[in-house]
Amino acid sequence: MILEAIAAEKIVTLEHLVGLLNSSESTVRRDLDELEAERKLRRIHGGAEALTSSASELSNLEKSVKNVQEKMLICQKALNLIDEGDVVFIDAGTTTGVLVKALSQEPVANLTVVTNSIHHAATFVEQGIKTIIIGGLVKERTDASIGGFALEQIESLNFDKAFIGMNGVDKEYLTTPDPEEATIKKAIIANAKDTFVLADESKLGQFSFVKVASLNQVTLLTNRTEKTILQEIKKKTRVIEV
Template structure:
């Protein structure tokens, strides 16, 4: 079978399935697994798919964004592991920005009971923070229905009144060339501002976000440390060249 035919089959498979395994493609095309690995590498370079451990997955649309309830049900174990590790970075006396999102929400139950101040733009975070007894500030702005995040010019103006020791943020995409990205330009601007106002910034993301590119750029990779899980291969060296990647294992 010609290379172009295999590539068409792989692309068609990913139109019907979110992920496909190397052995499935090899059986269907009657090609060796080493040949399929080369095919997937080429198709990833051409931005048709994303390599994952043991296969490939469909790239998400640049504007696609799940609701809070949809995000909550995805990668629960990974988010808990990442959240526990990130929470351990909080120290006595820290002023922290906690971004809206389900991965940062998962941090809250693990935060140490020490004297810290938390500023957030996440409506879903407030109850959990108050129950833990933290001094909490919710910034103003427009409420984004899908992510329950405060965004817009009001959020930016409120955020600029503060300075942070650490910022913990979520993202929709992490890419060596295109950096941290998210579908909404207004939400991207809030995240970008928080990074600029922080002494240290950490992006929390399960490994499904690696290689993804969303519509709006937040920041370059070197502007924040990445905290992720990685159950299979080690992170691509292309990421390690641009930033620090803290891999949390189960």
Template sequence: MLTEEREEYILNELRMSRTVKLHQLMQKLDVSESTIRRDLSQLEERGLLTRIHGGAKLNYHIDKEPTFDEKNTINNSAKLSIGQKASQMVNKGDVIYIDAGTTTAKIIPYLENKPSTVVTNGLLQAYELSQNGYQTILLGGKIKNTTQSIVGISAQTQLSQYVFDKAFIGINGIHSDFGLTTADEEEAAIKSLVINRAGRTYIMTDSSKFNKVSFCKVCNLDEVTIITNKLEEYVSDDFIESTTILEVK
């Protein structure tokens, strides 16, 4: 087996199991200990794993949050499909919450006048909802410029007065160990509060957010249902026991 093939095997095992054992790799790949150690060293030098006693563990890093404009140009077709799928979760007369973000905004064109009331902390969402005639409540508070969202104590206080049938939330990172994370503690506080006030919460995210970690934890995987585009098999295996994933085919 070529070096590149062994390295790809090792990385796939790490994606599925988070850690690998030296002796197991030797048996599976039918190579010597020195060969596996050399492979692990090369992968570590490239920042893809960290060697530990008797094996290695998968690396992760805390992602930097892109700007609103950058987000708005990424994976747009996938986001539209996710928005259409998410809209199917809304029933006539529902009171729903739509989080700020470029993915969550994609649910609005498909709502078909089903919700009776929509609450949001997104400036873009509030504008589009009001333009389409929805009964819309925009939270009051501080504007976070990079995400065009309302955050802060005033928004949290207002949120604590509401209860939602369903909530649709955006997220920065989804990880099997660290749960759902976002880049800003004030946004994390808003998202966490909404999840606690909703009968059911749907995370709307494209598959690029899986196996990523941001600064602030929002919730555990088992608290939400995730709507996303088609996942690689090794990714879905990591999460299938912890949460419900609805994939847009």
């Protein structure tokens, strides 16, 4: 019945399922956990949603309305990790977009920002923050500059810290749907002293088409969750919970 509801509605709330099944909240939560472990749905805050193909990707507009509160908590912690005089890379995406907004409201002295998002860059320039924009082919759905030209520029630079988004974080790898974006993210990680992956709990235990990097190459910033996958992730890399 849960799978039928999700197939019809795409997203269902825990409250709706409790009423539909005439079961306790704890029972429904256990059912959702089991179904997610079987990769039949994806848990989200307050409910669950249908899985998408590992090669498919939501647009920035579709992503921007999901898990907003969790993204804000994660990005406030990320903001506190940025020091005066840092050179930081912030990649394209909706979670990193929340960090961009926070930085524009609470600027860090002598900061240099490098980004492959035209919208992120515009926000920083408006606030008078020193900004370097990576050029290249702009991917419409994610606002990310990709391709050989973008890769060449990133590989010529070094960053104190990098803050990147990710579609999937499982117990071994970071993954994303697009091979060209994966190549860009790999280069960012390789050229940063420290890379922080900003991923709310809906990304944990999920995987996409292309492997970006092993978990031990980054630090994960995520919200507190009881998901067992987080304990597996902690065995492989540093995790900062908010």
